[in-house]
Amino acid sequence: MSALEKRASVGLAGIFSVRMLGLFMLLPVMSLYAEDLRGATPLLMGLAISVYGLTQALLQIPFGLMSDRLGRKNIITVGLFFFAAGSVVAATSDSIYGVILGRALQGSGAVAAAVMALAADLTHEQNRTKIMATIGISIGISFGVAMVLGPLVGAYTGLQGIFWFSAGLALFAIVILYQVVPNPSALTVHKDAEPVPKLMGKVLKDGELLRLDFGIFCLHLVMTAMFVVLPLIFRDELGVEATRHWMIYLPVLGLSVAAMVPFIIIAEKGRKMKTVFVGAVAMVALASLAMFLSYESFWGLLASLFVFFTAFNLLEASLPSLISKVAFAGGKGTAMGVYSSAQFFGAFCGGVMGGTIYQYYGVADVFLVCAGVLSLWFMVAASMKPPRHLCSMLKPIRIESEQEAINLTKQLLAITGVVEVAVSADDATAYLKVDNQELDQQVLDGIFQKTEG
Numbered sequence: 001m002s003a004l005e006k007r008a009s010v011g012l013a014g015i016f017s018v019r020m021l022g023l024f025m026l027l028p029v030m031s032l033y034a035e036d037l038r039g040a041t042p043l044l045m046g047l048a049i050s051v052y053g054l055t056q057a058l059l060q061i062p063f064g065l066m067s068d069r070l071g072r073k074n075i076i077t078v079g080l081f082f083f084a085a086g087s088v089v090a091a092t093s094d095s096i097y098g099v100i101l102g103r104a105l106q107g108s109g110a111v112a113a114a115v116m117a118l119a120a121d122l123t124h125e126q127n128r129t130k131i132m133a134t135i136g137i138s139i140g141i142s143f144g145v146a147m148v149l150g151p152l153v154g155a156y157t158g159l160q161g162i163f164w165f166s167a168g169l170a171l172f173a174i175v176i177l178y179q180v181v182p183n184p185s186a187l188t189v190h191k192d193a194e195p196v197p198k199l200m201g202k203v204l205k206d207g208e209l210l211r212l213d214f215g216i217f218c219l220h221l222v223m224t225a226m227f228v229v230l231p232l233i234f235r236d237e238l239g240v241e242a243t244r245h246w247m248i249y250l251p252v253l254g255l256s257v258a259a260m261v262p263f264i265i266i267a268e269k270g271r272k273m274k275t276v277f278v279g280a281v282a283m284v285a286l287a288s289l290a291m292f293l294s295y296e297s298f299w300g301l302l303a304s305l306f307v308f309f310t311a312f313n314l315l316e317a318s319l320p321s322l323i324s325k326v327a328f329a330g331g332k333g334t335a336m337g338v339y340s341s342a343q344f345f346g347a348f349c350g351g352v353m354g355g356t357i358y359q360y361y362g363v364a365d366v367f368l369v370c371a372g373v374l375s376l377w378f379m380v381a382a383s384m385k386p387p388r389h390l391c392s393m394l395k396p397i398r399i400e401s402e403q404e405a406i407n408l409t410k411q412l413l414a415i416t417g418v419v420e421v422a423v424s425a426d427d428a429t430a431y432l433k434v435d436n437q438e439l440d441q442q443v444l445d446g447i448f449q450k451t452e453g
Contacts, residue, residue: 008122011180013138022166024146029154038095046355052107053347064113072118082109084170091163120193121184147249155243195337217346218377224350229363256309283311285374292367330422330431
């Protein structure tokens with residue numbers, strides 16, 4: 001990558017990570033400290049944990065579309081101010097309702113699609129995957145850091161301190177946006193990186209993509225529901241002080257990340273994606289059932305949590321890869337937009353579900369219902385088609401007529417290893433799905449030497 005692209009990669013990953021850190025830090029501590037808020041009930045505590053997911057799911061695609069017209073940085077700035085305002089509202093509230101309102105405002109700063117579009121504006125086509133991967137890694141790191149930092153900060157400052165810290169993070173992200181991230185020379189709609197309204201219908205009719213959307217919905221529903229009760233179990237059932245919870249999450253998450261790596265290699269290099277993926281779904285379901293059976297045993301719960309997060313991390317890494325493989329040529333950005341909305345809506349439903357079950361049935365039953373949800377996902381996942389190991393490729397082109405687009409499409413489809421082609425005159429780009437093991441790269445390069453803009 002060029003120096004400008006590296007700056008963009010570091011800056012945008014920084015914005016994403018500090019924002020998500022502010023959202024995730026509440027996950028392991030909200031149910032511990034929200035009990036003292038006026039009007040708090042288990043259901044409302046679950047809603048306070050997860051309501052950000054509802055506003056995030058509803059607004060992230062509209063924010064991305066608005067950034068095409070109003071400017072990427074303008075929309076990202078507005079979103080970060082919403083996040084900061086929500087943090088302040090929650091920090092200054094002494095009731096559960098004020099915290100719920102603050103969390104909803106935090107989620108309304110839904111800048112994910114706008115950040116991805118800005119990343120695409122600032123990178124060449126051949127480097128775009130690298131910056132997207134950097135952003136994805138930063139989100140994973142933020143989750144791990146939040147699991148440790150949330151209990152530490154909460155132990156000394158309570159919920160108010162975490163919310164003030166989150167507000168500061170949002171303002172810091174604005175500084176990064178203007179001091180580190182370069183300004184794009186032009187705004188362009190990138191079908192590989194952002195949702196395109198005219199492609200939405202095709203994405204929503206694709207059964208394989210919907211299957212994956214259902215999967216990320218279930219995964220984040222379960223994860224959020226579990227964290228409604230998990231901190232309470234560690235404190236009340238197992239006697240672990242709130243200030244020491246980070247000592248549980250840190251080794252479990254660290255070891256689980258290491259444990260998932262061999263499975264990623266087998267799935268990608270060994271082309272065993274479906275086998276590994278369906279196996280991981282089975283693992284999270286069994287781990288949830290094991291938590292239900294062993295929640296009164298410290299080591300039993302810890303072992304179950306390790307298995308859960310090993311499979312969880314594996315699925316978090318595999319699902320975006322599957323979306324990329326399954327999405328039609330030129331539809332990756334739209335498919336990822338729907339996928340992300342399903343993910344955040346799952347988080348919202350998980351908090352509500354976890355709080356409801358805890359309030360009316362008990363903490364252990366949350367794990368049992370989660371195991372049931374994951375078993376349903378297992379049945380859906382088991383019937384998926386084995387994904388072809390295809391890579392997305394895009395090339396700049398120069399075409400002047402529809403007939404030229406048709407001719408170029410035919411030429412590209414005739415090349416060995418090229419599976420799908422979408423030639424777009426709107427953004428002067430050819431989108432391809434290729435099998436790298438079969439691709440005749442020399443012939444492909446020869447065609448694009450004549451058509452590159």
